[in-house]
Amino acid sequence: MGHKFYPQQIRQQTYFPTTPIETNVLETLKLAESEPTTTEPYRQLVGGILYANICTRPDISYAVSILTQQFSNPKHAHFKLALRVLAYLLGTSKFGLILGGEEIHELIAFSDADFANCPTTRKSMGGFAIFFGNSLISWSAKKHRGIQALSSTESEILQYCHSIREILWIQPLLFDMGFKFIQQATVLHGDNQPAEFILKHEPTHNHRTKHMDLRIKFCGEVVRANKIVLRYINTKFNLADIFTKPFPVTRFRELRRAFVHDLGEILRNSNVIKQSLNVLREFLPNRN
Numbered sequence: 503m504g505h506k507f508y509p510q511q512i513r514q515q516t517y518f519p520t521t522p523i524e525t526n527v528l529e530t531l532k533l534a535e536s537e538p539t540t541t542e543p544y545r546q547l548v549g550g551i552l553y554a555n556i557c558t559r560p561d562i563s564y565a566v567s568i569l570t571q572q573f574s575n576p577k578h579a580h581f582k583l584a585l586r587v588l589a590y591l592l593g594t595s596k597f598g599l600i601l602g603g604e605e606i607h608e609l610i611a612f613s614d615a616d617f618a619n620c621p622t623t624r625k626s627m628g629g630f631a632i633f634f635g636n637s638l639i640s641w642s643a644k645k646h647r648g649i650q651a652l653s654s655t656e657s658e659i660l661q662y663c664h665s666i667r668e669i670l671w672i673q674p675l676l677f678d679m680g681f682k683f684i685q686q687a688t689v690l691h692g693d694n695q696p697a698e699f700i701l702k703h704e705p706t707h708n709h710r711t712k713h714m715d716l717r718i719k720f721c722g723e724v725v726r727a728n729k730i731v732l733r734y735i736n737t738k739f740n741l742a743d744i745f746t747k748p749f750p751v752t753r754f755r756e757l758r759r760a761f762v763h764d765l766g767e768i769l770r771n772s773n774v775i776k777q778s779l780n781v782l783r784e785f786l787p788n789r790n
C-alpha cells in the first residue's frame with residue numbers, strides 16, 4: 503500500500519498510534535451500535551488494510567477481524583478505527599516478515615481463544631500462528647461461528663480444531679517439497695490444560711462436552727496418529743494471544759517482535775536479523 507493512497511489527514515499526521523487499536527475498543531464499538539450507518543468509503547479502506555494483513559502484516563489481524571465484521575453496516579466508529587489502523591501501518595511502514603534463516607525443518611504452532619470476547623454476540627475470538635522453523639507461514643484471527651462455547655475450555659477446543667485443520671493442510675505441502683519427517687516434528691502449543699487433556703484422552707462420559715463430540719474425536723485421532731504433538735505453554739509465551747484481544751503498548755510490542763520486524767533497521771545492521779530470528783526461542787523456553 504503506497505503512501506499516496508493514504509487519506510490526506512493520515513499523511514499529515516505528526517504522531518502515529520503505537521498499536522492498531524485501543525484496549526477498550528470492544529466497549530467503544532458496542533456503544534456505537536445505535537449510530538446511523540456511515541457514508542464513508544468503508545469497504546474500500548478496509549479492503550486495502552485486509553490486503554496488507556494477508557500479505558505481510560499479521561500484527562493487525564485482530565483489528566482487521568473486527569473491521570471485516572461490519573462490511574454491511576459500518577458505523578462512524580468503525581471508520582475511525584479503520585483510519586487508526588491505517589495510521590498505524592503508515593507509522594510502521596518499514597515493518598515486514600522475515601523468511602528463511604536457520605535450517606530448522608519443523609512446524610511450530612500456537613493456538614489460543616478468548617472466551618465470549620464479543621460483547622454483543624458473546625462469541626469467542628480465536629487465532630493461530632504457524633511457523634516453519636523461524637518463518638511465520640500462516641496466521642489467523644477470527645470470531646468463532648456456529649456452535650456457542652459455554653466455557654473457556656470449549657472455546658479452546660474449537661480453536662484447537664481450527665488450528666489442527668490448518669496444520670493438516672500445510673503438512674502435505676511440505677512433505678511434497680522434500681521434508682519427509684514433518685509430521686514427527688509438528689508441535690501445537692496451547693495454554694488450556696483441560697482442553698489438552700480432553701483431546702488427548704477423550705473421556706467417554708463427559709456430559710459437558712458431548713455436544714462437541716465430533717470435533718474432539720477428530721482432534722484426538724490426529725494426536726493419536728502422531729501427526730501433531732499437543733504441548734502446554736504458559737499464556738505469557740503463547741504468541742497466538744495477539745490474535746484474540748487488544749493489548750497495551752508494552753505487551754503488544756513484546757508479541758509483535760516474534761512476527762514482524764523493522765526491515766529498515768535490519769538493512770542498516772546485519773546483526774539485527776540474527777537477533778530477530780532468536781525471538782521465537784524466547785517464547786519456547788522448554789521446547790527441548
